[in-house]
Amino acid sequence: MTLDIYTLFICELYVLGFLSIILVFAWVGAQYDRVLGFTTLALVLTLGAVFLSSLRSAGLHFLPIAAGNVVMLLAYGGLLSAFRTFCQQPLGVSWLCGALLWAVLCLFPQFYYDPPKRVLMMCLLCIIYTGALIRLLWQSRATLPVTFWPAQILLWIHLLFHVARIFLDDAVATPVRGAIGGSGFSVYVILESILFVIGLAFTILAMVNERTQLAHKLASLHDPLTSVWNRRALFEQAERLIMRQSRQPKPYIYTAVLFDLDHFKSINDHYGHLQGDRVLIDFCQVVKALLPGESHFARLGGEEFAALLPGDSEQARRVCERIRLATQLSQPNDICYTVSIGFATASLPHQAFPALLALADEALYRAKASGRNRIEHYVGHPELMSTAVAS
């Protein structure tokens, strides 16, 4: 099969134009997401660069060789900025270096009029930019909450293609219109770049989409004020725990704890709502520092919090007592506050978490009624608890 350079060139302009339009819509739809913004910019610049580069076959020299390649290297800079933004790194000035270097080199006739030198330099700059993108993704892999290996594969293919081009492109000019790069090797350059831009544009779209979905999922499971889990997350975690433990031969002893800050309304009334918020955040810090590792803790709403602890009632009482005392001593911004705690212990699979939490609520009610700043334990035999809740 022979590939016609001019047809491929038209295809490339079409693909770049179409992808640019898709990316503009995606960028606007994603509330002007910076990653998509830089990717769109890179695509539009590539479109311009491809067009300028093709003017070589119309007998022009400056526009394709100087301007076209500067614009192409700016497109690489745009891509670098997109990936840096995605990896939450500062943009720096490296995105500009390739374009500047090319502009300076074009001032030297030994470079400007020497196609092999130009091809070599362009390949090296593409390899450097692509290598930088691969390195960036690799270094951020631990913190990147998305699937990044398709982008890695694509970038490696692009890098290896340019390594191959160094050896295979003889840089002998061809008169074919639209011959990007000027030589007969253009057909492969155009073909690879079509596949690269399609793959990369959709990979970046998928990565941004995955990250956004994850952020929304996390937001739906966290309390925005205190950053601890919310009710939905706690119940989901409890359900997963129950599923896991139901496969174990031994019953799993665990405790549901309810915390309610005392006279919180008067803290709000006396110190203001903002200071009330400060107290809620402080309480979460106190609890998180004292809960055992395998516990789950969440804000249920207002000044009410809940936890799921592994272990029996004695262990739970010790933890609750430490939390009660630490809360009393905490005093954020000199505001004294206390907490009432109710808890209930049972074993899985005999007692489900929501039912156990209802029993802890009964205990909490007694803690409030008996003067607050105290801990109450639901007393009832674990096996009888489900009956108690049902009645």
Ligand SMILES: Nc1nc2c(ncn2[C@@H]2O[C@H](COP(=O)(O)OP(=O)(O)OP(=O)(O)O)[C@@H](O)[C@H]2O)c(=O)[nH]1
């Ligand atoms: N600052 C602040 N206050 C909140 C928030 N959510 C709920 N509240 C307030 O929490 C207070 C809860 O008051 P109550 O339910 O009467 O309970 P309490 O004053 O703590 O009394 P007891 O629980 O009986 O000790 C109300 O004044 C709510 O406005 C919040 O996110 N921030």
